[in-house]
Amino acid sequence: MRNITLSQAVNEALAEEMRRDETVFIIGEDVAEAGTPFKVLSGLVEEFGTDRVVDTPIAEPGFMGLAVGAAMTGTRPVVDLMFGDFIYLIMDQLCNQAAKTHYMSGGKLNVPLVVRTNLGATRRSAAQHSQSLHALVAHIPGLKVALPSSAYEAKGLMKTAIRDDNPVVIFEDKLMYNDKAPVPEEEYLIPFGQANVLREGSDITLIGTSSMVQVCQQAAELLASEGVSAEVIDPRTIVPLDEETLLKSAKKTSRVIVVDEGHQSFGITGEIASRINEKAFYHLDAPVLRMGAMDVPVPFSPALEDITVPTPEGVAASARKLMSGEMIHAA
Amino acid sequence: MSPAKKTSNTEDYLRMYRQMVRIRTFEDNANQLYLSAKMPGLTHMYSGEEAVAVGICEALEVTDKITSTHRGHGHCVAKGAAFKEMFCELLGKEEGYCRGKGGSMHIADQSNGNLGANAIVGGSMGIATGSAFTAKLLGRDDVTVCFFGDGATAQGLMYEVMNMAALWKLPVIYACENNGYSEYTATDEIAAGSIPARAEAFGIEAHSVNGQDVLAVNQLTQDLVARARKGEGPFFMELMTYRYHGHHVGDINREYYRRKDEERDWKDNKDPITLFGAYLTKEGIATKENLAEMQAAIEADAAAAVEYALAAKYPDTSEVDMHVFTDVKHALA
Ligand SMILES: Cc1ncc(C[n+]2csc(CCOP(=O)(O)OP(=O)(O)O)c2C)c(N)n1
Ligand SMILES: [Mg+2]
Numbered sequence: 001m002r003n004i005t006l007s008q009a010v011n012e013a014l015a016e017e018m019r020r021d022e023t024v025f026i027i028g029e030d031v032a033e034a035g036t037p038f039k040v041l042s043g044l045v046e047e048f049g050t051d052r053v054v055d056t057p058i059a060e061p062g063f064m065g066l067a068v069g070a071a072m073t074g075t076r077p078v079v080d081l082m083f084g085d086f087i088y089l090i091m092d093q094l095c096n097q098a099a100k101t102h103y104m105s106g107g108k109l110n111v112p113l114v115v116r117t118n119l120g121a122t123r124r125s126a127a128q129h130s131q132s133l134h135a136l137v138a139h140i141p142g143l144k145v146a147l148p149s150s151a152y153e154a155k156g157l158m159k160t161a162i163r164d165d166n167p168v169v170i171f172e173d174k175l176m177y178n179d180k181a182p183v184p185e186e187e188y189l190i191p192f193g194q195a196n197v198l199r200e201g202s203d204i205t206l207i208g209t210s211s212m213v214q215v216c217q218q219a220a221e222l223l224a225s226e227g228v229s230a231e232v233i234d235p236r237t238i239v240p241l242d243e244e245t246l247l248k249s250a251k252k253t254s255r256v257i258v259v260d261e262g263h264q265s266f267g268i269t270g271e272i273a274s275r276i277n278e279k280a281f282y283h284l285d286a287p288v289l290r291m292g293a294m295d296v297p298v299p300f301s302p303a304l305e306d307i308t309v310p311t312p313e314g315v316a317a318s319a320r321k322l323m324s325g326e327m328i329h330a331a
Numbered sequence: 332m333s334p335a336k337k338t339s340n341t342e343d344y345l346r347m348y349r350q351m352v353r354i355r356t357f358e359d360n361a362n363q364l365y366l367s368a369k370m371p372g373l374t375h376m377y378s379g380e381e382a383v384a385v386g387i388c389e390a391l392e393v394t395d396k397i398t399s400t401h402r403g404h405g406h407c408v409a410k411g412a413a414f415k416e417m418f419c420e421l422l423g424k425e426e427g428y429c430r431g432k433g434g435s436m437h438i439a440d441q442s443n444g445n446l447g448a449n450a451i452v453g454g455s456m457g458i459a460t461g462s463a464f465t466a467k468l469l470g471r472d473d474v475t476v477c478f479f480g481d482g483a484t485a486q487g488l489m490y491e492v493m494n495m496a497a498l499w500k501l502p503v504i505y506a507c508e509n510n511g512y513s514e515y516t517a518t519d520e521i522a523a524g525s526i527p528a529r530a531e532a533f534g535i536e537a538h539s540v541n542g543q544d545v546l547a548v549n550q551l552t553q554d555l556v557a558r559a560r561k562g563e564g565p566f567f568m569e570l571m572t573y574r575y576h577g578h579h580v581g582d583i584n585r586e587y588y589r590r591k592d593e594e595r596d597w598k599d600n601k602d603p604i605t606l607f608g609a610y611l612t613k614e615g616i617a618t619k620e621n622l623a624e625m626q627a628a629i630e631a632d633a634a635a636a637v638e639y640a641l642a643a644k645y646p647d648t649s650e651v652d653m654h655v656f657t658d659v660k661h662a663l664a
Contacts, residue, residue: 033587034515057485057521058452058513086451124372124423126434128450295663296652300434301423302371303645 001182007040009151009183010116010172013158014041014078016187018048021076024162025052027063028080036080038118038177064090064115068098071113076162081117084171085131090115098167099142112165116158118174119147119261120211121298121309130298130305132210132261134171135268138238144168144192145239149213151181153236156190164192173211173261193240197249201231204255204319207246207272209235212259218312223319230319238268243275250276251283255322257291259310264292286322291315341616345625347389347545348611351381351604352626354405356633357414358576361404361421361435365580369641371423374435377405379575382603383508384409386548387476387568390556396444396462396475398455401436402508402574403448406478412440414633418640425646432646432654444473452513453479453486456505460492463503463565474502474559476552482513484526490533496565497533504555505530505567508542510574515588530567542570543603546610573597 004012018024025048026041032055035042045053056063060081067077081087087094098111119132138145144166148154154172161168198213199220208216213234220230231249235242250256256276258269269290276288294308358378364370377384380402388397388409399406407417412428420427420438427433428440439445446462449455459477466473483489484507496503507526511518527537540551548570555566575598577585611617655662 029513030515037514055516055521058482059485059487061487062485089451124434126372126436126450127432128436128454294651296655297432299432299651300371300429300437301431301646303423303648304431304651307648307651 001184003180004151004183005178005180006148006151006154006172007038007177009155010040010158011042011044013155013162015044015047017159017162018044018052021162023075024078025054025075026078026080027054027056027067029056029058029082031055031080037082038174040177041080060086060089061093064093065097067113068093068101068111071098071111071167072101072109077113078162079113079115081115083129084117084119084133085128087117087133087136094137094143094167094169095140099140102166103142110165111167113167114158114161115167115169117169117171119171120173120175121261121293122305123175124300124302124305126300127297132171132293134169134238135262135266137169138268138271142167143239144237146170146192146237147210147235148172149208149210149234149236150176151179152183153190153196153234155183156188157192157236160189160192163189171210176211190236192237193242194236195242195245196234196236197231197245198234199230199232201229201253203229203253204257204322205231205233205249205253206257206259206315206319207233207235208259209238209268210261212261212310215310215312215315216259219315219319222312222316226320228319228323235272241272241275243279246272246276247280250280250288254283254285255319256284257289257315257318257322259291259315261293261309263295264290265295267292286325289318289322291318343389344611344616347385347549348604348607348617348622349625349629350385350389350409351545351607352629353414354378354381354384354408355604356626356629357404357408357417360418360633360637362576362580364421364637370421372434373579373581374404374421375402375579376574376576377402379597379602380405380508380510380542380572382545382548382607383506383542383570383572384478386545387506387552389549390552391444391474391476393443394471394473395556396446396459396473398446398459398462398475398477399439399448400455400478400480400483401448401450401452402480403438404435407438407440407445407448410440410445411443412445414636415639416440418636419643422640422643423645424640424643425650426643430646430650430654453483453488455479456483456486456488456492459505460496460501460503463496463501464499466502467499472560474504474556474564476504476506478506478508480513481507481509481511481518481522481526483507484522484529490529493530493533493535493565493567497535500562500564502559502562502564504552504559504565507567507569508572509569510572512574512578512589514578515582515585517588526569527567535565535567537567537569539569539571542572543601543606545603545607573601
């Protein structure tokens with residue numbers, strides 16, 4: 001199988017869906033000729049023209065709202081939000097409008113749109129360009145949330161998102177755009193709500209999202225060399241969440257660490273940990289541990305920024321403590 | 332160049348020239364730090380737009396406030412910041428103006444009335460208007476200048492706060508630095524109609540001025556600041572200017588959105604420093620040698636500051652959870 005970058009994978013998914021369905025269009029800042037600052041969309045405007053790859057003014061609430069209306073009336077917009085941090089600007093249109101329209105209309109109106117944006121720190125971009133805000137939208141009923149962890153995942157999840165009749169927010173990790181992975185030439189989709197067990201193990205379960213999947217994989221390698229067998233699971237989508245796979249693993253290994261790049265408090269890790277506590281409590285040998293980003297705005301200085309996100313060494317260290325029966329609390 | 336009032340203004344003129352050269356020199360060094368991989372992240376160069384920040388800030392008092400943008404080094408220097416603390420911030424060092432927590436996009440010398448550089452386009456428009464609200468409420472006579480780019484005029488926030496500023500006659504000056512581009516797109520492709528007319532729709536007096544002419548910018552600002560202090564604000568200025576570099580330092584191959592000959596024309600024929608230098612020598616305010624000496628001194632100053640910043644300490648890791656709240660020393664302790 002060929003290896004392509006995450007960026008190429010997203011590009012292919014969009015191109016394939018735009019060829020298949022002429023109601024799909026992309027809208028956002030510098031998406032056309034520039035192909036976005038991360039160059040993810042390069043070449044799309046050449047094939048699909050500026051009617052379907054639409055450059056906007058720097059007006060996020062405006063083009064988000066426009067996309068909601070366009071989606072309600074027969075198109076499938078893919079809204080390109082340059083940085084995940086700008087989600088605050090589109091919150092009303094996304095959460096009060098897109099998320100609730102189907103419900104408030106008693107099921108009569110649909111909002112089939114995708115917001116594609118990103119997350120991830122350690123790019124030295126400071127507090128307003130480094131956040132991982134997926135928990136914010138996962139909190140809102142009516143929005144689906146996908147977190148691709150590789151090029152393969154990014155392509156399959158994007159295609160599913162575009163075909164979904166609900167508003168979907170996809171967060172790509174902006175540090176992974178150049179990471180390559182095997183991606184089939186043939187068409188494939190990845191269904192929402194089906195977790196991926198990347199590595200089977202019997203002693204401890206490491207649940208990771210987005211780039212934290214790699215962190216968990218590396219932690220599992222470290223642990224393997226010490227004789228600890230870790231299972232690694234990527235939920236792929238946090239809404240819907242594949243509880244069944246997560247619970248099955250928790251019951252098998254009896255120890256779980258949940259790793260995610262959003263802030264640790266009131267976030268994804270807490271949600272998943274609490275579902276496991278509620279539904280697998282009597283199978284557990286240790287408290288389910290949360291490991292998120294530190295509860296501080298992301299600092300610019302490399303000396304500070306690097307200590308705000310979970311690392312393989314940190315995850316492995318926590319796993320060791322859980323294995324030894326030590327009662328611990330994450331940072 | 333605008334008419335001279337040379338006898339009384341010699342010192343002011345030389346200071347304006349010096350400040351413009353300081354900004355250009357700061358940016359040249361910042362670019363070098365990026366190219367030599369000594370600076371973390373990216374940065375947006377102000378080179379080419381010096382007359383805007385300097386013309387405006389030279390018309391302000393220390394007590395006047397500004398809000399700045401992602402392209403904020405120029406505003407920071409012009410409002411009185413020192414090289415050493417600026418380079419330290421750029422490199423994420425403890426002695427930086429924001430203790431390394433902000434970096435290039437949030438650089439600001441708060442003690443001189445700089446309320447911060449903002450990485451959200453248009454994000455400071457509310458802040459600037461609020462600062463003017465404070466002045467009015469507390470009976471202070473300071474004025475706030477809100478710097479933003481042409482691209483930022485697309486943000487709805489601008490229209491919400493201009494409406495309130497006009498209704499309540501707030502002492503704020505909206506300064507739109509129109510450099511013709513928003514990132515990789517020419518602004519006339521994404522901005523309908525006229526920019527000053529947006530302010531005029533709210534009954535705000537708006538001016539368009541050559542942003543490469545530091546005296547023109549300065550004289551207009553002096554007039555507007557004086558009137559804003561008397562309660563005649565708000566005002567709107569559109570400053571026609573140009574950025575010499577790419578959108579950020581990494582934006583090298585940019586011919587697909589901006590022609591090389593256009594860049595050359597601005598650099599060769601509309602450079603604010605060259606134009607003002609020629610004016611100063613023609614009017615006998617300074618000799619070419621004076622200006623060259625001044626430049627050499629500034630370059631030496633910058634080189635020393637860079638060297639200092641490179642050797643300076645990073646913040647201790649214990650600082651990571653400081654300053655999250657005002658009343659909690661360590662948020663995670
Ligand atoms: C709300 C928001 N949207 C998009 C961006 C990404 N972005 C950063 S600078 C920029 C262009 C700004 O153009 P302009 O306001 O003209 O300022 P200039 O860079 O030309 O000085 C964009 C789109 C951002 N930082 N914030
Ligand atoms: Mg601009």
